[in-house]
Amino acid sequence: MKRTLGVCYYPEHWPEDQWAEDAAGMVAAGLSWVRIGEFAWARMEAVPGTLTWDWLDRAIDVLGNAGLKIILGTPTATPPRWMLDKYPDMLAADAQGNPRKFGSRRHYDFSHMGYRDECRRIARLMGERYGKNPHIAAWQIDNEYDCHDTTISYSDVARRGFQDWLAQTYQSTDALNRAWGNVFWSMDYDTFDQIDLPNLTVTEPNHPHQLAFRRFSSDQVVAFNKVQADELRQHTDAPLIHNYMGRITSFDHWKVGADLDIASWDSYPIGFLSDRLEGTAEEKQKFLRQGHPDMQAFHHDLYRAVGKGRLWVMEQQPGPVNWAPYNPAPLPGMARLWAWEAFAHGAETVCYFRWRQAPFAQEQMHAGLLRPDRAPAPALAEARQVADEFAQLPDVGTAQAQAALIFDYESAWAWDVQPQGADFEMFRLAFAAYRALRRCGLNVDILPPDTADLSAYKLVLAPGIMTLSDPLRAALAAFKGTALIGPRTDTKTQELEIPVPLGPQLPEVDISVALTESLPPSEQITLQGSGQFVHWFEHLEGNAKVRLATQSGHPAIMGGDHLRYLAGWPDEATFDRIIRDLCAAQGIVTHYLPEGLRIRDTDTHRFVFNYAPEPQDWQGTTIPAAGVHWAVLT
Amino acid sequence: MKRTLGVCYYPEHWPEDQWAEDAAGMVAAGLSWVRIGEFAWARMEAVPGTLTWDWLDRAIDVLGNAGLKIILGTPTATPPRWMLDKYPDMLAADAQGNPRKFGSRRHYDFSHMGYRDECRRIARLMGERYGKNPHIAAWQIDNEYDCHDTTISYSDVARRGFQDWLAQTYQSTDALNRAWGNVFWSMDYDTFDQIDLPNLTVTEPNHPHQLAFRRFSSDQVVAFNKVQADELRQHTDAPLIHNYMGRITSFDHWKVGADLDIASWDSYPIGFLSDRLEGTAEEKQKFLRQGHPDMQAFHHDLYRAVGKGRLWVMEQQPGPVNWAPYNPAPLPGMARLWAWEAFAHGAETVCYFRWRQAPFAQEQMHAGLLRPDRAPAPALAEARQVADEFAQLPDVGTAQAQAALIFDYESAWAWDVQPQGADFEMFRLAFAAYRALRRCGLNVDILPPDTADLSAYKLVLAPGIMTLSDPLRAALAAFKGTALIGPRTDTKTQELEIPVPLGPQLPEVDISVALTESLPPSEQITLQGSGQFVHWFEHLEGNAKVRLATQSGHPAIMGGDHLRYLAGWPDEATFDRIIRDLCAAQGIVTHYLPEGLRIRDTDTHRFVFNYAPEPQDWQGTTIPAAGVHWAVLT
Amino acid sequence: MKRTLGVCYYPEHWPEDQWAEDAAGMVAAGLSWVRIGEFAWARMEAVPGTLTWDWLDRAIDVLGNAGLKIILGTPTATPPRWMLDKYPDMLAADAQGNPRKFGSRRHYDFSHMGYRDECRRIARLMGERYGKNPHIAAWQIDNEYDCHDTTISYSDVARRGFQDWLAQTYQSTDALNRAWGNVFWSMDYDTFDQIDLPNLTVTEPNHPHQLAFRRFSSDQVVAFNKVQADELRQHTDAPLIHNYMGRITSFDHWKVGADLDIASWDSYPIGFLSDRLEGTAEEKQKFLRQGHPDMQAFHHDLYRAVGKGRLWVMEQQPGPVNWAPYNPAPLPGMARLWAWEAFAHGAETVCYFRWRQAPFAQEQMHAGLLRPDRAPAPALAEARQVADEFAQLPDVGTAQAQAALIFDYESAWAWDVQPQGADFEMFRLAFAAYRALRRCGLNVDILPPDTADLSAYKLVLAPGIMTLSDPLRAALAAFKGTALIGPRTDTKTQELEIPVPLGPQLPEVDISVALTESLPPSEQITLQGSGQFVHWFEHLEGNAKVRLATQSGHPAIMGGDHLRYLAGWPDEATFDRIIRDLCAAQGIVTHYLPEGLRIRDTDTHRFVFNYAPEPQDWQGTTIPAAGVHWAVLT
Ligand SMILES: [Zn+2]
Ligand SMILES: [Zn+2]
Ligand SMILES: [Zn+2]
Structure with missing residues (x-):
């Protein structure tokens, strides 16, 4: 497959007589793809039931005839205002129970069945009209699930949906009470309709109660997406895509991805550095105009797996955005670098967001490839350069990695519910492991928690997996390389309880976590030789061999040749040393990379x-x- | 006109047999004015419709006969509890939609028409009774508009009022949809009653939606004030005054001021330093007991203009207050200094707040000129000293300034709605410019955004004016001195969109803002020679001459001899240097003032x-x- | 009386066949007491009106027959879910008015009369069944009043209860209006049902309004507790106990304690250091695994007095907990040290929380004496060691202290309502005084605000007592040692007004507070010689002798030989010096203790x-x- 570039475009935002010139400009810039339609429901159906396709027909014609392939988006992230008259209870609610009102986007509750039917309807209508259109070469369903924290809703609709979900999952309140340990504080329920959403309680609600609500909420996203995917598949053979975001763990991307053909994501390196990564202002200053050197790579590798090998970038930051606390311009060259980095990680297509900066509405300060006055913005030339460079490197491809990292969304919910220490968070832990692998110069594959075969790898990391799945446990038993799991891996049951006997339950390796400590930033656990654990430390027991110990003689790493358990959260230098040692033993070549080089x-x-x-x-x-x-x- | 002093007094707080002694004490302290009445509605009308004026008649007699001139306040900031029985929906609502309850003050929604009628009624009754009373020499309407963030209300009453305001402003939802760019995210409305207040949306509401609500909210304050002003003018020839606060930008003071005769304000230098100015604790420590050396001056100059040349201080801090995070005592001498500074800026009258510290209720820890036990507090002697010094400097007066600063409330709302960088705020930017002028030793006039004639000035600054008004644009075209506008000036339309062609649109100067960057505190843009921009930097284009450039070669100041555009936010030293250079070119004498000297x-x-x-x-x-x-x- | 150890145990959490082994294990560990029952309402009465006692009968038999004395808890902190069906309005409400929902614990409003009746009923039923049971040697009523901020509720039930309380307290709204100074901002009420709870007001509600609500709220806790105590006393002669928490000032422990026989508390030294004590992370690091060296002692001394001489620790932290921001393990030896420290302060019994770590529900990460898998946790051996050491030191006892500290809950509410400076808080001030006494090596008695006899002491501190009670004022007049009172002592009336003449009103000592300053952390008041005041400084007047002065010549300490007033908040070194000087004058031996030694x-x-x-x-x-x-x- 050939590498390609694309761009996001909103014909409904511009006078129709400008479309042809825009299309020609895109082609001239070396772009092959154009994404349209995903916010245009009010233009498709201004009056309920009256569909207005002519403008979209013409837009598709103009763009398609110019030689562009079109990604057509379903507009379900922005239902028109009249939808509220039909379904006044379709608004999601915040943790205080207030409805999240109309006036921006994503103002729907994933669990609202009436709205889900409306989405099926508009998907069907679009599929019927454009499913076989030769210009439509891919479909995007909705836009950026969970953006603006929209997975979780505390609405009445969600409460009733949750009660149904619980009834189906547990069958009886007795079973639920036992599974959740409700005896603890006389929290037993007699009927499912007594079970409220886990917000506004006096102190924290029971952990399995919270975890069940997180599972329910994720399932609603999966089901919402599947309704449209199933409908579109009736009408089109073009691939179905969703555009995920960065550092979103509120729904199970593996499950959404299973119903789609390609995983894409929206990559805003500078915004993400600013608004969703740990680090002091001083630590971030060096990468202020470039983004974190591992953030994009992590998501490329994650979503390549979510996409079952097929990865796109659907929105690529081209200049300053409008939504981060501070919005500087990228360093010249970054709009090219980010694209090539995506391609190196296996992306087929990188689409810049957006063609021309809109001079109006919420994103008017979000740069595009063109300025609002049609003049080229700095990123246009960089995109053109990438397109020109395709001649040298035309083909999509990625090498088999020697190292793998297991990433699990359920564990992210578990640790959100039960962090035990203020700094313990799933993405942060997994990203710490990923960064260490990258600093050693390794290609990394990110794998789902039900991975059944690890034979392609020499080194596997699985930090923070609350419960090892049966297939993964079997794969670890059969593994010939070295797997380093922990901290916190396999230390909980599926209901977020402590297993007895204590976890982890590892094949042929006798280790258990006897005591757990979370540590404030002022405290470290010093290791023998050098290095330290931060944030987290588990006291291990068992007959397994101690591979590394703390200064005070506790095990830091225990295990056999193929499966070892890591008792704490290593700081950066320590993580590097641990990875290098494991690589050396496995014959994996590592590198010492200058700062910022990857x-x-x-x-x-x-x-x-x-x-x-x-x-x-x-x-x-x-x-x-x-x-x-x-x-x-x- | 002669300089005078006054004081705030609450006869209803004290036994009647103490009034005469208090009045005599005021006269002995050299005070000429006494403000009364503004919180006494419950004493005037304890039972709806039954007016009790006798106590107020006697208080006015006692004070007036002692030789004091009286400022009589309408009590509309503190409606009695029974008003709520009549209008249960008159309470304002907070951003969560919760009513802001009775039990303190200012618990009314400016847009409530029933309450507005009640205010008209009490103003009429007071006007009828006291409008011609020879002791009543001025009127204060209400008290401290917006104090405790009361301009904006998210009540049902406000929502209906906003919908009416929108219908009158835009005439059709089609026009509104176009004006706001609602096509962006399918945010179009079909009827005005679909348009909700811009709170509790999923992500930020459309910027023009927010700006319209800010305009509506400001208009309610203007209308609320005008109802009382119009009523009082039927009955009195005494000047009408409102007492504004410090750093309040939520309503358009220029418009309120247009309906009144004098602008007064409530000056709490130590409290304001602590609770509403930027700066670290370390930076503030030096002025802990004095207040910021430019804060009072700024407001004197601003409100002198709002008052069309007539300025009072209605409440002057005399000692520790009760409401700031920390409340130290002023440095001895400051109660005198603040008064003389007000006079130097053109104040006719400075009233201390309050005569005697109340030993009860919310402000019991707020110092007065007397202690609760009638003993003199430290400020009393300082007030007396000022009164004695009038002999040397009796007359109100202020010099024509050579420098002017344009200040616009609509721009403040625009940048609240669309800051783009976390540190961009209108007052902060204007105050940075003002402080630089003051550090150079200049008198400054602050001018409204519709200023049509700048011919009295040699130097004009206009930072952050979202859209230049037609008169101001014309005045700049005709200007013979040097105007330095920007950053961000004339870069938006009145609907908070980016104009195409890009702004600013300057007479005979070709400059446009091609790209905008906001900067975290860790980042600066270094200028050639020396100096730097912080917070903000705009990439300028055009044929205008580059007057100053950044280290990397971007324009920092561009323009002609009379009109220049400033591309960023200079830090203090840089702003000083820029001002000094412009002054030197204009033949304006500047000074190098020791720290804290003004x-x-x-x-x-x-x-x-x-x-x-x-x-x-x-x-x-x-x-x-x-x-x-x-x-x-x- | 002999020193004893105990443990908390939840038979309902474990299979019945495990009980006997657990009981034997407790006895083997040297424990004498076991607390049970306090969260088991849903097991006692799964269906309203159907009581299920058999399991509890058997649990009591098994534990009692093993030789353990039982503390039986009333389960009123965890009403079953069905209680909500009976009393939907029994939920407390948060400051936003949202109900605090079912799903954890303590979800009841103390002022709900229906729920109070249910608590009386379950207490009666338990008393009838177990009041004479020879194994039941003590009773605990409810669990940790105010835990999770549950004293204060803004529910409709609380509002109506508050209105009744006001009507009974003030008899007429005229009296209330006068007492509160409601004239201040026209805040007068005509009827009691107009008076709302003091939340959600525009700015702060009147201070006496807030203070009345704090008194009402505390009274509800007292009344709630008394209902159960009165009921149980009909049926049992065993002592009645409540388990208080650390740094809780929202209800008057002196009043609750008056209705009970023993005061116990729940001591979590490491959690409390982390989540409820001032200090930077760096300052806390040294004691991360031990807790603050004075926090436990303070509460032992406080609750010994609340218990009229009888003190227990009902829950002693044994290892990491689950609820603090970070949860490290204690230093080896601390589980022993904490117990011996409690005994040294007069505790009769120390119960560890809990026997076995529960592998499920909210506290699954809270350590016990056993791990979830029944293996011993580190604290078990330390408990055993303490039990063994009883042979050397069997008897409960505590020496008469030479120094006393007055502690008053009403003052805590007063300063919550009217801090005047952000750092002024009652516990913080009292604890600063207590710590200084402890650093000098003194035993300290903590006394209630109505103490009538100080003759046993040589040194008395009474900081921050809003109004001296008549008995205490008389006791100070008769005192032969030295009392150091202030800052802020006796500077307010019972209605939180400033008294005229100004306070304090001291026997034979002429001092008054003329002016009050609160200070930010950047500001200090330097004393002559050395030392400084922080946070707070009062300008004193009067004929009393100045004992210490500030650099600028203001009095820092004034008074006679027996009664002196402290004008500010000394920093640690200054407080030490002041205490040492007073001790030297009184012939009290002081010590210089190395850091952390007590x-x-x-x-x-x-x-x-x-x-x-x-x-x-x-x-x-x-x-x-x-x-x-x-x-x-x-
Ligand atoms: Zn996006
Ligand atoms: Zn005021
Ligand atoms: Zn507890």
Whole structure:
């Protein structure tokens, strides 16, 4: 498959006589794809039941005839105002129980069945009209699930849906009371309709109560998406896609991805550094105009797996955005670097968001490839450069990684519910492990928690997996490389209880977690030799061999040749040392990368990316700030 | 006109047999004015419809016969409890939709028509009874509009009022949808009653939606005030006044001021330093007991213009207050300094708040000129000293300034709605400009955004004016001095969109803002030579001459001899240098003032104020901490 | 009386066949007491009116027959779900008016009369069944009043109850209006049913309004407790106990304690250091695994007095807990140290919480003496060691202290309502005084505000007592030692007004507070010689002798030989110096203790406790980290 570029476009935002010029401009910029339609419900159906397709027909014609392939979006993230008259209870509610009102977007409750039917209807109508249209080469369903924290709703509709879900899941309140340990504080229920949503309680609600609500909420996203996917598949053979976001763990992307053909995501490196990554202002300053050097890679690797190997970037930041606390411009070159990095991680297509900056409404300060006055914005030339470079590197591809990281959304909910220490959070832990692998120069595959075969890998990390699934436990038993699991892995049952006997339950390795400590930032656990654990430390017991110990003699890593358990959260230098030692034992080559430099291999080339704001040296080559370097793999 | 002092007094708080002694004490302290009545509705009308004026008649007699002139306040900031029985929906609502309950003050919604009628009624009754009373020499309407964030209400009453306001403003929802760009996220409305208040939306509501609500909310304050002003004018020839607060931008003071005769304000230098100015605790420590050296001056200059030349201080802090996070006592001398500073800026009257500290209720820890036990508090002697000093400097006056600063409330709302960077706020930007002018020793006039004639000035600053008004644009075109506008000036339409062609649209100067960056505190844009921009930086284009450039070669100031655009937010030293350079070119004398020293000229004298906690030298004279120095202008 | 140990146990959490082994294990661990029952209402009465006692009969038999004495808890902190069907309005409401929902615990409004009747009923039923049971040697009523901020409720039930309470307290709204100074802002009421709860007002509600609501709220706790106490006394002669918490000032413990026989409390030193004590992370780091060296002692001394001399620890932290921001493990030895410290302060019994860590529900990460898998947790051996050591020190006892500290809950409410400076809080001030006494090595008695006899003491501190009670004022007049009162003592009336003449009103000492300043952390008031006041400074007047002055010449301490007033809040070193000077004058021996070392005398022994994480020297003896040392008093 060939690498391609694209762009997001909103014909409904512009006078029709401008469309042809825009389409020609896109082609001239080297773009192949254009995404349209995903916020245009009010233009498709201004009056309930009266569909207005002519403008969209013409837009598709103009764009398609210019040579562009179209990704058509279902507009279900922005139902028109009249939908509220039909379903006044369709609004989601916040944790205080207040309805989240009309006036922006995503103002629907995923669990509202009436609205789900409306989405099926509009998907059907679009599928019927455009499913076989030769210009429509892909479909996007809805837009950015959970954006603005929309997975979880505390509405009445959600409460009734949750009660039904519980009844189906547990069959009897007796079973539920036992499963949740409701005896603890006389929290037993007699009927399912007594069970409220877990908000506004006096102190924290029971953990399995919360976890069940998180599972229910994720299931609603999966079901909402599936309704449209099932409908569209009746009418089209084009691939179905959703555009995920960064650091969203509120729903199970593995399950949504199972119903789609391609996983795409919306990559805003500078915004994400600012608004959703740990780190002091001082730590972030170095990457202020580039983004965190591992954040994009992590999501590329994650969503490539969610997409069963097929990855797109649906929205690529081209300049300053409007929504982060501060919005500086990217370093010149980054709009190119980000695209090439996506391709190196296996992306087929990178679409910039958006063609022309809208001079109006909420995102008017969000840059595009063009300025509001049609003049080129800085990213346009960088996109053109990428398109030109395709001649040298046309083909999508990615190398088999030697290292894998298991990532599980249910565990993220479990630790949200029961962090035990203020700094314990699933993404943060998994990302710490991922970054260590990347700093050692490794390609990484991210795998789902029900992975049944690890034989392609030499090194597997599985931090923070609350319960090992049966297939994964079996795969670990059969594993010939080295798996390093923990901290906190397999220390809970599926109902978020402590198993007795104590976890983890590991094949042929006798280890259990006897005591757990969470640590404030002022406290560390010093390791023998050097290094330290931060945030978290588990006291391990068992007959397994101690591979690394703390200064005070507690096990830090225990286990056999193929399966080991990590008792704490290593700081960066310690994590690097642990990874390097494991790689050395497995014969995996590691690298010492200058700050901000990252490498990634495809099946044919090695790519080197410089996220640093100054030139860096790579094996004799000086790579400028925001520079991309590649070489054929030998 | 002669300079005078006054005080706030609450006869209803004290036994009647104490009034005469209090009145005599005021006269003995050198006070000429006494403000009364503004919280006494429950004493005037304990039972609806039954008016009890006798106590007020006697209080006015006692005070007036002692030789005091009376400012009589309408009591509409504190409606009695029975008003709620009549209008249960008159309470304002907070952003969560909760009613803001009875039990303190200002518990009314400005848009409630029933309550507005009640205010008209009480104003009429007071006007009828006291409008011609020779002791009543001025009227205050209500008290401190917006105090406790009361301009904006999210009540049902406000929602219906807003819908009416929108219908009158836009005439059709089609026009509104177009004006707001509602096509963006299918946010179009079919009827005006579909349009909700812009709170509790999923993500930010459309910017023009928010701006319209801010305009509506400000208009309610203007209308509420005008109802009383119109009524009182039927009955009295005494001047009408409102007492504004510090750093309040939620309503358009220019419009309220247009309906009144004098602008007064309530000056709490120590409280304001603590609770509403930027700065770390360390930065504020030096002025802990004096207040910020430019805060009072800014508001004197602003409200002198709002009052069309007539300025009062209606409440002057005399000692520790009760409402700031910390409440230290003023440095000895500050109660005198603050009064003289007000006079130097053109104030006719300074009233201390309050005569005697109340030993009860919410403000019992708020100092007065007397202690609760009638003993003199420290400020009493300082007030007496000011009164004695009037002999030397009896006459109100202020010099024509050479420098002007444009200040616009609509722009404040625009940037509240669309800050784009967390540190961008209108008052903060305007105050940064004002402080630079003051540090250079200049008198400053603050002017409204529709100023049509700048010919009296040599230097004009207009930072952050969202849209230049037609008169101001014309005045800039005709200007013979140097105007420095920007950042962000004329970069938006009246509907808070980006104009195409891009702004600013300047007479005979070709400049446009091509790209905008907001910057975290860790990031600066270095200028050539020296200096830097912080918070904000705009990439400018156009044929206009580059007057100053950044290290990386972008324009920092562009423009002609008379009109220039400033591309960023200069830090303090940089702003000083820019101002000094412009002054030098215009032949304006500037000064290098020691820290905390400020100067201000009237038409006859130069005043020097030392806000520093240690003595400072001024041209050979040592001015003690909290010292005031004056000399005849030659 | 003999010192004893105990443990908390939940037979309803475990299979019945495990009970006997658990009971045997407790006895083997040296424990004498077991607390049961306090969360088991749903097991006692799963269906309204159908009581199920058989399991509890058997549990009591098994535990009692093993030789354990039982503390039986009334389960009123966890009403079953069906109670809500009976009383839907029994839920407390938060400050936003939202009901605090079912799903955890303590979800009841103390003022709900229907629920109070249900509590009387279950107490009666339990009393009837177990009041004479020989195994039941003590009763606990409810559990941890105010835990999760449950004293204050803004429900409709509370509003109506408050209105009745006001009507009974003030008899007429005229009296109330006068008492509260409602004239201030026209806040007068005509009927009691107009008076709302003091939440959601526009700005702060009137202080006496708030204080009345705090008194009402505290009274509800007292009444709620008394209903059960009165009922149980009909049926049992065993002592009645409640388990208080740390740093809870929302209800008057003196009044609850008056209705009970023993005061117990739940001591979580590591959790409390983390979640409810001032101090930076750096300051807390040294005591991260030990707790603050004075926090436990303060509460032992306070609750010993609340218990009229009888003190227990009902829950003693044994290992990491689940509820603090970070939850590290205690330093080895601390579970022993904390117990011995309690005994040294007069505790009769220390019960660890809990026997076995529950693997399920909210507290699954809360350690016990056993792990979830029945293996011993580290604290078990430490408890056993304490039990063994009883042989050397069997008897409960505590020495008469020479120093006393007055502690008043009403004052805590007063300063919550009217802090005047952000750092002024009653516990914080009292604890600062207490810590200074402890750092000097003194035994301290904490006394109630109506103490009528101080003759047993040489040194009395009474900081922040809003109004001196008549008995205390008389006791101070008769006092032969030195009392140091202030800051803020006797500066308010019972209605939280400033008295005229100004307070304090001291016997034979002429001092009054003329002016009050609160200070930000950046500001101090330097004293002559050395030392400084922080947070707070009062300007004193009067003829009393100045004992200490500030650098600028204001009095810092004034008064006679027996009664002095402290004008500010001394920092730690200054407070130490002041205490040492007073002790020297009174012939009280003081000590210079190494950091973390504390001493406490019983009537027979001196105990030395090392809270430091390293060994400390005490008069030639090296005491290890977490070490306890004792010697016979000679
Ligand atoms: Zn997006
Ligand atoms: Zn005021
Ligand atoms: Zn507890």
